[in-house]
Amino acid sequence: MLAKQWLENTRNIMRLIEETQMENIRRSAEIMADTIECERWVHTFGCGHATLPIEEMYPRIGGFVGFHPMIELPLTFFTRITGEMGVRQFVFLERVEGYGTEIMKGYDFDSRDVMWLFSHSGINNVNIDVAVAAREKGMKVIVFGSASEAAGRKSRHSSGKTIFELADVVVDTCTPLEDASVPLKNHPDKIGPVSTMAFITCVWMTITTVAEILADRGVKLYIHPSHNVPGNESSRVRLDEALDEYKRRIAGV
Numbered sequence: 387m388l389a390k391q392w393l394e395n396t397r398n399i400m401r402l403i404e405e406t407q408m409e410n411i412r413r414s415a416e417i418m419a420d421t422i423e424c425e426r427w428v429h430t431f432g433c434g435h436a437t438l439p440i441e442e443m444y445p446r447i448g449g450f451v452g453f454h455p456m457i458e459l460p461l462t463f464f465t466r467i468t469g470e471m472g473v474r475q476f477v478f479l480e481r482v483e484g485y486g487t488e489i490m491k492g493y494d495f496d497s498r499d500v501m502w503l504f505s506h507s508g509i510n511n512v513n514i515d516v517a518v519a520a521r522e523k524g525m526k527v528i529v530f531g532s533a534s535e536a537a538g539r540k541s542r543h544s545s546g547k548t549i550f551e552l553a554d555v556v557v558d559t560c561t562p563l564e565d566a567s568v569p570l571k572n573h574p575d576k577i578g579p580v581s582t583m584a585f586i587t588c589v590w591m592t593i594t595t596v597a598e599i600l601a602d603r604g605v606k607l608y609i610h611p612s613h614n615v616p617g618n619e620s621s622r623v624r625l626d627e628a629l630d631e632y633k634r635r636i637a638g639v
Contacts, residue, residue, distance in 0.1 A: 486515025497524030
């Protein structure tokens with residue numbers, strides 16, 4: 387049964403993450419905790435389906451202020467598939483060197499900030515542009531992706547480096563480079579990609595560790611509460627507090 391095969395593939399990846407990546411998840415979390423404690427930002431960026439972990443972490447019930455999503459619409463919104471902002475344009479754009487450099491010009495950064503990047507293969511130019519620019523600004527760069535599978539692959543960037551080679555810390559998502567994991571009868575291509583589940587798993591393992599570190603330090607977290615549970619009227623107050631705190635920090639006050 388292919389459904390169970392995909393489920394088993396996903397479980398195996400989660401097991402590998404637990405067995406091999408806990409130390410680097412902890413290192414990443416400590417760097418992020420230091421940044422959030424001084425009211426600076428963990429900026430998050432990816433292209434294509436690697437924007438899904440960014441949308442998952444903040445704003446999100448159970449997430450908290452400190453993570454700043456950077457999502458470039460032409461690099462993610464291709465649900466029209468063909469026509470305006472379609473898949474062909476996306477595949478072209480994520481390989482255009484210099485595009486990421488221009489994206490970075492639209493934001494204000496600080497050397498105390500962190501750039502948290504998501505890239506399955508690590509070889510495409512926009513992500514590498516962003517990593518290079520972040521390092522030039524003195525930021526720590528943390529990269530999540532299929533690092534061991536991508537080892538030895540040639541970068542498309544003129545620097546000759548993959549995004550993993552530019553990182554201060556790498557968390558390997560332990561996913562196959564082709565991503566799809568289930569063979570299908572009478573077809574040359576597999577189905578059932580697993581990278582999104584791996585990304586999300588690593589994200590929440592990391593964010594919960596960041597929260598644990600900060601709580602142990604006595605730092606107040608502005609958490610997005612569930613506002614859909616009956617009888618939890620005070621959740622709206624806490625939601626307003628979290629959004630007000632985000633607005634205060636993003637304004638640089």
